[in-house]
Amino acid sequence: MKKGFFITLEGGEACGKSTQVRMLKEYLDKQVNHDDFLFVREPGGTPLTEEIRKLLLNYEIDKPLPMTELLLFCAARVEDVYKQILPALSQGKVVIADRFYDSTIAYQGMARGIMSSKDILSLTKKIIGGLTPNLTFYLKISPEEAFKRKSKMSEGMDRIEKEGLLFHQKVKEGYDFISNLEKDRFYILDATKSPQEIFEEIKKVLNQKIPEYFKDDLSEEKY
């Protein structure tokens, strides 16, 4: 049986994570046995974690304290890991997560400054039994560039997106910190390139890392 492989996509607001997830889904639909793949978004995917997501991102009545925010993200992650991610990995699937604990290091650690990034890393690993992604794509972009994209988007911003430039600069520092600390699992992408260029690079990396999941060579142009 295949071993299972855990991939995360990370980076600040509007760096293009969900765009790449969408492109990958469409690509996989045409290429491979879709049952081999599970896509999750953090927090979310189960009835309970979708409710926690709403509380975290869109609850306007009573702003949570930073520590409450951290613990809600952690609570949702425990649910996601034990109910979705670990069962899928143990069935030999590739799990692809739109955000995971690096987001907590960047947002609740570096940007909110609740506790040191190292302490948050140790907390977030402990509660999920030490699960670490096998591969993390970090879509790197300056908050200034990302803000330009946001301003063009029609939908409203959630509570965290509404934070100012300084907050998002610290988020980027957080991602730079963790990608430097856990270098081996990180693949850094220049998120200012076009979606198609970025996707080509992602395909190339996947073809190298998990060729057994693909019928055809991902590096060939078929998308």
Ligand SMILES: Nc1ncnc2c1ncn2[C@@H]1O[C@H](COP(=O)(O)OP(=O)(O)OP(=O)(O)O)[C@@H](O)[C@H]1O
């Ligand atoms: N490589 C790119 N170049 C230019 N624009 C892009 C690129 N990738 C995505 N976009 C656009 O930027 C916006 C944000 O993209 P997307 O929703 O994929 O980002 P995200 O990282 O998922 O954001 P969030 O953190 O808010 O979920 C969208 O309007 C999308 O079309």
Ligand SMILES: [Mg+2]
């Ligand atoms: Mg997104």
